[in-house]
Amino acid sequence: MEEDILDLYKDPNTEEENNSSDEDGGLYEHLHITVDKKQEPLRIDKFLLLHRQNSTRNKISQSCRAGNVVVNGTPVKQNYKVKPGDEISILLAHPPRENVIIPEDIPINIVYEDDDLVVVDKAAGMVVHPGFGNWSGTLVNALAFHFEKNGQKSDLDRVGLVHRIDKDTSGLLVIAKTEYALSFLARQFFERTTxxxxxxxxxxxxxxxxxxxxxxxxxxxxxxxxxxxxxxxxxxxxxxxxxxxxxxxxxxxxxxxxxxxxxxxxxxxxxxxxxxxxxxxxxxxxxxxxxxxxxxxxxxxxxxxxxxxxxxxxxxxxxxxxxxxxxxxxxxxxxxxxxxxxxxxxxxxxxxxxx
The missing domain is CATH 3.30.2350.10 (Pseudouridine synthase)
Structure with a gap:
């Protein structure tokens, strides 16, 4: 069974630090997000579900109930609605695992790309995102190399998977390059308009x-x-x-x-x-x-x-x-x-x- 993303690797859409927050409880910051200026009001459990690949609504809800989800310095409940400019942190008792997306020169078929998104025709056999047991050789590693090669270093940490397909399934995927694009596209998948x-x-x-x-x-x-x-x-x-x-x-x-x-x-x-x-x-x-x-x-x-x-x-x-x-x-x-x-x-x- 896959482990929760909070315990496994650094989220590509966030800044993450390994510092203990303070002496009170010895909590570590596992996630820090500054909400995009174009973000529409959205429950924080749904918002975090979009930004934490492999996580679950239940895991996020548990973190909220435990007081580990903090917005602008104050713990919030799972029904809190995020607003543009909110500073969101997830604090846990153990230090996060360090894992940076490493660019890898792996051939991929990009069928469309602009400043907001990339559409890829994925070959069968390729895992989409690094995770437990598959830390390299994935589509995201290949995209990181593609962005770097084309002078888009600022986008290396902004690869946003809107949806996934299984390793052995071939075909089309859209990947967001900004947080706004991620939220906009994810809403369409959630509302089944794609x-x-x-x-x-x-x-x-x-x-x-x-x-x-x-x-x-x-x-x-x-x-x-x-x-x-x-x-x-x-x-x-x-x-x-x-x-x-x-x-x-x-x-x-x-x-x-x-x-x-x-x-x-x-x-x-x-x-x-x-x-x-x-x-x-x-x-x-x-x-x-x-x-x-x-x-x-x-x-x-x-x-x-x-x-x-x-x-x-x-x-x-x-x-x-x-x-x-x-x-x-x-x-x-x-x-x-x-x-x-x-x-x-x-x-x-x-x-x-x-x-």
Missing amino acids: KRLYWAFVWGNIEEEEGTVRGHIGRHLKNRMQMAVYEDGSHGKHAVTHYKVLERFRYMTWIQCKLETGRTHQIRAHMKHIGHTLFNDERYEGHTILRGVNLPKYKQFVQNVFNILPRHALHAHTLGFVHPTTKKEMYFESPMPDDMTKAVEKWRNYLENNG
């Missing part, structure tokens, strides 16, 4: 041309590496996924997914729940070959496709949002990556010859 479509290959032949999966998503009660669906709402958070069939391969289906909510592993968990696990999704048993298929050398064929596509078949295909400064709508499309394209071609050829 335009995002995913492409996925799933096992089996989905009967309907399109449909909707509803069910709370939360941590699996036995397998803590998985998320599970709880239709009765007993665990997890409300989640809705809309899907549409794009092409059928008899024993595998290419679908398009639109998320009404944005829960961890939402597509992966929802599709497994309805019996159509993502193709080659090892964590959710999608690397098990579909049984009951009577075709020549079928198992060997699927294994060959696994070799071509050695990860779960999920791609963030489109991304649309309103620009924080121009207020104009922006829309991006990412073509299907080579591994998924080759897998499709191989399925088509196999069925044409063995249909």
